[in-house]
Amino acid sequence: MSTYVITVATFIAIQAIVAYGLNIIVGYAGQISLGHAAFFGIGAYSAAVLSTKAGLSFWSALPLVLLICGIFGALLGLPSLRVREDFLAITTIGINFIVEAVFLYVPFFGGAMGLGGIPKVVFFGMRLKGGGLLALCLVCLALVILLCRWFTKSWAGLACRAVAADESAASSSGISPVRFKLLAFVLGTVIAGLGGSLYAHRMGFITPADFAFPVSTMILSIIVLGGMGTLWGPLLGAVILGALPEIFRPIADYRMLLYGALLLLMVRFQPGGLLGDASVLRSILARMKGGGGRDR
Amino acid sequence: MLLEVSDLFVSYGGVEAVSQVSFSVGEGELVSIIGANGAGKTSILNAVMGLVPPSRGAIRFDGSDITRLASHLRARSRMRIVPERAHVFAHLTVLENLLVGAYGLRKSMDVQQRLRSLYEFFPVLEERSSQLARTLSGGEQQQLSIARALISDPKLLLVDEISMGLMPKLVETVFQALHDLNRRHGLTILLVEQNALASLKIANRGYVLEAGRIALEGDAADLMRDAGVREAYLGI
Numbered sequence: 001m002s003t004y005v006i007t008v009a010t011f012i013a014i015q016a017i018v019a020y021g022l023n024i025i026v027g028y029a030g031q032i033s034l035g036h037a038a039f040f041g042i043g044a045y046s047a048a049v050l051s052t053k054a055g056l057s058f059w060s061a062l063p064l065v066l067l068i069c070g071i072f073g074a075l076l077g078l079p080s081l082r083v084r085e086d087f088l089a090i091t092t093i094g095i096n097f098i099v100e101a102v103f104l105y106v107p108f109f110g111g112a113m114g115l116g117g118i119p120k121v122v123f124f125g126m127r128l129k130g131g132g133l134l135a136l137c138l139v140c141l142a143l144v145i146l147l148c149r150w151f152t153k154s155w156a157g158l159a160c161r162a163v164a165a166d167e168s169a170a171s172s173s174g175i176s177p178v179r180f181k182l183l184a185f186v187l188g189t190v191i192a193g194l195g196g197s198l199y200a201h202r203m204g205f206i207t208p209a210d211f212a213f214p215v216s217t218m219i220l221s222i223i224v225l226g227g228m229g230t231l232w233g234p235l236l237g238a239v240i241l242g243a244l245p246e247i248f249r250p251i252a253d254y255r256m257l258l259y260g261a262l263l264l265l266m267v268r269f270q271p272g273g274l275l276g277d278a279s280v281l282r283s284i285l286a287r288m289k290g291g292g293g294r295d296r
Numbered sequence: 297m298l299l300e301v302s303d304l305f306v307s308y309g310g311v312e313a314v315s316q317v318s319f320s321v322g323e324g325e326l327v328s329i330i331g332a333n334g335a336g337k338t339s340i341l342n343a344v345m346g347l348v349p350p351s352r353g354a355i356r357f358d359g360s361d362i363t364r365l366a367s368h369l370r371a372r373s374r375m376r377i378v379p380e381r382a383h384v385f386a387h388l389t390v391l392e393n394l395l396v397g398a399y400g401l402r403k404s405m406d407v408q409q410r411l412r413s414l415y416e417f418f419p420v421l422e423e424r425s426s427q428l429a430r431t432l433s434g435g436e437q438q439q440l441s442i443a444r445a446l447i448s449d450p451k452l453l454l455v456d457e458i459s460m461g462l463m464p465k466l467v468e469t470v471f472q473a474l475h476d477l478n479r480r481h482g483l484t485i486l487l488v489e490q491n492a493l494a495s496l497k498i499a500n501r502g503y504v505l506e507a508g509r510i511a512l513e514g515d516a517a518d519l520m521r522d523a524g525v526r527e528a529y530l531g532i
Binding site: 172174175177229277 | 445
């Protein structure tokens with residue numbers, strides 16, 4: 001593999017991890033979030049600060065990074081989850097801008113210049129670069145997918161999906177909506193934190209703009225495209241949205257146009273995403289598996 | 297009394313939907329609240345279940361005051377609702393819908409055994425257990441909604457407008473099922489219904505709701521003989 005392919009694949013893997021986190025919040029628990037990049041950023045900045053200022057390695061900092069993200073997820077999630085739908089969307093956008101502003105204006109976080117000198121990940125004395133780091137990202141991605149798979153099968157996952165489907169019906173079945181929305185939110189932000197940590201150590205230096213609002217919309221687009229609430233949707237969405245800009249590089253000026261048109265077409269013709277319920281791709285896959293195509 | 301509602305008021309943005317309503321449901325009873333569309337029946341049930349906050353009044357269930365209790369805690373104390381239009385979880389399978397009903401109870405009861413007895417009562421649900429709930433017909437969704445409530449072995453079942461949107465033949469079946477659950481299995485049921493005749497036929501007692509107030513109450517048989525009720529609600 002060329003360095004170029006490895007670089008693109010690494011970013012796709014990291015974005016997929018972050019998108020899986022958002023998928024738990026939006027896809028499984030039904031809580032729209034337009035500020036997921038804030039938690040991606042909190043993860044990245046925590047990793048950067050812990051490694052450059054406290055001298056921790058990637059590994060010893062990771063549990064702390066995840067904990068910090070979980071705490072911020074709970075603190076920022078609790079008030080947000082009391083409001084519904086459009087207000088929740090606006091509140092989460094607000095969270096994104098506030099977090100970005102904190103990174104930008106608090107000198108401790110390096111301001112607009114960001115934080116640099118973040119060391120490479122060291123694995124058994126080996127400094128992970130290129131292919132090594134890609135392998136680490138892929139392992140993390142696989143673990144996140146397994147976690148999501150386990151979550152959908154668990155009682156807590158079932159409760160989350162019930163809350164997403166019908167909050168009143170869920171609460172009158174004995175499920176506390178706030179508790180499970182918060183659980184999904186915290187789980188989603190912790191996964192975003194993992195992505196953030198990998199990103200920081202991959203880049204070596206990070207700036208507030210890396211975690212700005214457009215990044216949140218990009219992550220949301222990934223799961224909308226791939227299929228919200230599906231197990232493989234975030235991966236498919238991340239691969240397509242990560243690879244398309246590279247494939248369309250010769251016509252770079254029209255990239256955003258194509259990208260916008262693609263999303264519009266999706267929303268119009270496949271609102272459930274490529275792997276959503278009753279999508280074209282899904283029925284083709286079901287047919288290929290043989291026999292009961294319609295049966296799912 | 298298992299459920300005692302006293303001087304209940306429910307209002308939405310200043311408009312009173314329910315005014316000073318008092319009623320009670322004893323253990324083992326099947327009580328029906330009848331009234332026209334918009335009389336406030338659903339608001340009463342939702343207030344009992346904790347889905348809308350009452351502006352005034354008190355609700356006591358099983359010996360304790362639950363007026364301010366969150367609805368999921370009411371559900372845990374074994375009060376369940378079959379909401380209007382079933383409200384099944386459309387993108388969950390039939391089995392998953394039932395498991396949601398058993399949430400938090402798997403330590404205190406044998407869920408598999410509850411499932412088996414429900415499947416006996418509603419065989420179609422077993423046939424379709426792995427299908428998504430949205431693929432069920434209206435009548436099947438109602439059955440699923442009842443089963444989802446029953447899996448918890450409730451002390452009190454609230455049933456909201458179950459006849460709505462069902463074919464007349466199915467209405468009969470569903471009411472027969474409620475009758476059986478009450479008489480044979482001793483399940484306490486509070487029913488609100490527009491279909492006054494069908495619901496009074498199976499009820500022990502009834503309340504007539506008019507514009508958010510209780511206009512009349514009594515034994516179901518007496519209500520069915522009442523001239524005013526016959527004219528206004530039974531179309532006789």
